Amino acid sequence: MMAQIIDGKALSLQKKQELKKTVDAMRQKGLTVCLAVILVGDDPASGVYVANKEKDCAELGIESRPYRLPADTKMEDLLTLVDQLNRDPSVNGILCQLPLPSGLNADRVIAAIDPRKDVDAFHPENVGHIMIGRYHFLPCTPAGVMKMLDHYGVEIRGKRCVVVGRSNIVGKPMAMLLLQRDGTVTVCHSKTKGLTEICREADILVCAIGRPRFITADMVKDGAVVIDVGMNRVNGHWCGDVDFEAVSGKASAITPVPGGVGPMTREVLMENTVMAAALQYDMGEPV
Numbered sequence: 001m002m003a004q005i006i007d008g009k010a011l012s013l014q015k016k017q018e019l020k021k022t023v024d025a026m027r028q029k030g031l032t033v034c035l036a037v038i039l040v041g042d043d044p045a046s047g048v049y050v051a052n053k054e055k056d057c058a059e060l061g062i063e064s065r066p067y068r069l070p071a072d073t074k075m076e077d078l079l080t081l082v083d084q085l086n087r088d089p090s091v092n093g094i095l096c097q098l099p100l101p102s103g104l105n106a107d108r109v110i111a112a113i114d115p116r117k118d119v120d121a122f123h124p125e126n127v128g129h130i131m132i133g134r135y136h137f138l139p140c141t142p143a144g145v146m147k148m149l150d151h152y153g154v155e156i157r158g159k160r161c162v163v164v165g166r167s168n169i170v171g172k173p174m175a176m177l178l179l180q181r182d183g184t185v186t187v188c189h190s191k192t193k194g195l196t197e198i199c200r201e202a203d204i205l206v207c208a209i210g211r212p213r214f215i216t217a218d219m220v221k222d223g224a225v226v227i228d229v230g231m232n233r234v235n236g237h238w239c240g241d242v243d244f245e246a247v248s249g250k251a252s253a254i255t256p257v258p259g260g261v262g263p264m265t266r267e268v269l270m271e272n273t274v275m276a277a278a279l280q281y282d283m284g285e286p287v
């Protein structure tokens with residue numbers, strides 16, 4: 001049996017249409033939405049990610065304000081810019097594309113962003129809200145995964161969930177969201193012993209490792225739902241952390257790469273930006 005394909009691209013298009021209506025309605029009331037995007041240095045991958053975010057903004061009628069800074073930018077100048085954007089009432093969301101060039105401290109930049117404008121939800125205050133389970137913003141990738149699971153009717157309550165990867169931006173918050181939805185969650189990482197056996201117990205397996213086709217069919221239980229967060233460039237093509245060909249013969253549902261988690265990550269960033277604007281305009285939560 002072939003797994004159902006979880007189509008993140010189609011779902012993101014649907015969600016963007018709904019979100020555009022919210023942005024249009026806000027504009028009718030004279031309320032604009034603006035995302036400031038800071039890109040330091042000339043990392044080509046970061047350049048592509050930023051260009052995609054600007055494209056998404058344009059599609060939805062959100063203003064994107066780019067700040068492209070040279071790789072040798074000083075920490076204090078970056079912090080001064082963040083401070084200016086924090087104070088600027090016409091800026092609703094602030095995003096600093098990571099990774100930063102060496103010599104710049106990403107943790108300090110993240111901590112300097114006003115938590116109400118922190119659309120990546122990386123600020124320690126927002127991370128704390130997520131731990132407690134009361135939040136406005138969720139980190140884009142794990143939130144996008146939850147939206148896909150919900151849309152495809154994947155029940156989480158009581159299910160064995162295994163998250164491979166424990167980064168602050170994907171693995172850890174992913175585990176927390178599954179836990180909040182009553183999953184029984186195991187988090188694995190590079191020091192995990194018996195990874196294959198643990199993965200094989202998963203009803204829902206989320207892979208955020210960064211190693212092409214690392215998760216093979218023998219690591220997947222029959223009928224599992226497999227979410228592939230990995231984005232690896234191999235011979236000029238994108239490929240995930242999961243051996244899609246083999247695993248899709250065993251899983252009940254699986255996300256493709258590209259066209260799975262990536263588009264939903266982008267969509268949630270737009271939702272967070274609209275949410276930030278609504279909070280600043282004191283409108284409550286529109287999305």
Ligand code: NAP
Pocket residue numbers: 141164165166167168169170171188189190191192195208209210211229230231232261262263265266
């Ligand atoms: P990361 O910070 O490099 O974290 C990778 C995690 O995988 C770490 O926790 C690491 O364990 C674990 N790991 C590495 N090798 C392993 C192994 N052999 N066995 C078990 N665990 C292992 O990466 P990330 O930022 O979370 O991103 C993960 C992947 O998702 C990347 O391919 C990235 O490009 C992709 N990504 C995609 C999106 C999207 O929108 N689709 C968004 C973000 C990231 P340790 O902690 O022990 O080192």
